[in-house]
Amino acid sequence: MRALRAAGQRRPGLGPAGLRRSGRPQVPAGHGVERGGLWVLCMLGFHRFVALGVICSVSASLRMVFRWLRMSLGKETPQVLWAISAHRVHPSLICPPPRSRNYVPPENLQSFLESHVREIFGPSLAQDWQQTPLQESRLKYHLLARLAAELGHAVPNSQLHQMRRAGDVLGFYRIP
Incomplete structure (x- = not known):
């Protein structure tokens, strides 16, 4: 002093x-x-x-x-x-444990996803269900939330903008 x-x-x-x-x-x-x-x-x-x-x-x-x-x-x-x-107090930089990658796509993934798309989008569905646009945010949210709950595998926030059509969602859920 x-x-x-x-x-x-x-x-x-x-x-x-x-x-x-x-x-x-x-x-x-x-x-x-x-x-x-x-x-x-x-x-x-x-x-x-x-x-x-x-x-x-x-x-x-x-x-x-x-x-x-x-x-x-x-x-x-x-x-x-x-x-x-x-x-001096240093904050602890504890990293969270890595995500477990135990997701295995179901064998009937395509028919499973098609039934969910038809149920959510209803009669306004195109002939080829994989070309169904996911432009309406509410319907896109309902589809992705339901799939995440039932399959135990959610689309990361960083990839949500890539899910433009139902085929993109199918492509994501095919990869373990």
């Missing part, structure tokens, strides 16, 4: 919004690393950037705080940086 105050006394001359003319942030009195000021130090840099109207990331504000600490504290920087790294 004394080192932070001493660094502030050596370089007087605050500009607008509490910034030095050189652009380095100032630490308000009473906000040291030992009093929980680490969070304030990190957020100080972020809010100063936001106050200037510049969009920045948290990592950019942390780099700015580290740069300020290096320039202001000199020899004491390793201890302060150690204190900062000791308090």
